[in-house]
Amino acid sequence: MMTLYGYFRSSTSYRTRIAMNLKQLDYDYIAVNLAKDEQLEAVFQSINPQGLVPVVQINDLWLYQSPAILEWLEEVYPEHPLLPKDAAGRMQVRALSAMIGCDIHPLNNRRILQYLRNELSVDEDQVMAWCHRWMSEGFDALEKRLAQDKTRGKFCYGDSPTFADCYLIPQVSSAERFKVDLSAYPNIVAIDAHCRTLKAFADADPMVQPDAPNA
C-alpha cells in the first residue's frame, strides 16, 4: 500500500495525485498543513529534511521530489503509460513538464512569496505582479510550443494523458487562483478543459481533498 504525504493546495502534491490516479493506484493520504508549517515540525522533518511535500511511502521506500516520483511510478507501474514510447516523444513531454516544473512553479510557491513579503517588504500588488510575470512568461512560451508542435492532441502530447498534463493542470489552477488572464492561451485552456472531464484529474482536485476547507 502507498501513502502520499501532501497538502491539498500544493501544485506538486496535485500533480502527483493526478499521476497516481491515472495509473489507477490506491493510496492513503496524509495531509501536511503547510499553512501551519507542519512541514517544519520534527515528525515531518524526519520524513523529508527538505520539509517539502509530496512524499510517497511504499513499505521501506520513501520517494520525494515530484519529478522523481513521477518517473518512478512510470518505471514501476508501466500500465497506463504517462510517457510516449519513442525517445523524441519522451523528450518533448519531459521538456513541457520542465517548462512548468522548473521555470514557472518554483517562482510562485509559498516560501518565495513569504520571503518577498517578509524580507523584501513587497506589498500585495507587487506580489501579484511577481506571480503574473512568471506565469505569463511561462504560459507564453508553453502556448507557442503547444500551438506549433504537431504532437499536440487532446492533451499536451497526443490523445492520452502524459506527465505534461499532470504538470499543466495544477499550474492552470494556480494561475486561476492568482487571476491570471488565460484568454491568450487557447491551447492551454482547451487541454485544461478536456483534462477536467476525466475522473483521474477531478479526483485529484485540491478542493475535494480531505484537508481542503469544507471538503
Next chain:
Amino acid sequence: MMTLYGYFRSSTSYRTRIAMNLKQLDYDYIAVNLAKDEQLEAVFQSINPQGLVPVVQINDLWLYQSPAILEWLEEVYPEHPLLPKDAAGRMQVRALSAMIGCDIHPLNNRRILQYLRNELSVDEDQVMAWCHRWMSEGFDALEKRLAQDKTRGKFCYGDSPTFADCYLIPQVSSAERFKVDLSAYPNIVAIDAHCRTLKAFADADPMVQPDAPNA
C-alpha cells in the same frame, strides 16, 4: 553530429556539457550571449521561443530543457550510464537532481535577479541575500540527504557519476561566485572536489568555454 547552443556561465548549459562529456559525445558549440540578450533575438527565438539555453540539435531534432535533454541522452546513448539500474536508485538520483534543478537554480538565475533589481528596486546587498537564502536552504537539505543516504559514494550516488553530479557541480560553481560559505557542507565539497579531478567535468567548466572572457 550534435550542436549545443549554450552560454559559458549558464548552469543549465554547464550541466548539459558535463553529461555530454561523460558520455564521450562530440558536439559543436554555438554561444548565445545572454549578457547581450541574444536569446531574445529572432534567430534564437525561432530555435527556442522560450528564449532559454541550452538547446541541442541533432539533424531535424531539437532538444530543449536540460532535464529532458539529459534523459534523452541517457535513453539514446546508454553507454557510460548516468542513472543507476534499479528504480529506487534512479528515483534517488533524480530526486537529488530536482532538489537543485527545481528548488535552487530557478530562483537565482539572471532573469529573476534582473526583476528584483529593476522591478522591485532591490539593492545589491539584498540580491546577494536572496541568492544566499535559496542556495543555503537548498544545500542544507542536500547535505543532510548526502550525509544520511547509504548510497552516497565518491559521487552523489555511488562511485560513478550520475545526473546528480551534473546538476551539483554547476550549482557549487554558482554558489562560489556568489561567495556562499560552503564549510557547513563537507559532503557537497568532497563530491565537488572529486568531480573536478575528472576531465569530463574540467572540460565543461565555464571558464574554458570559447565564449568565456579570455578563454
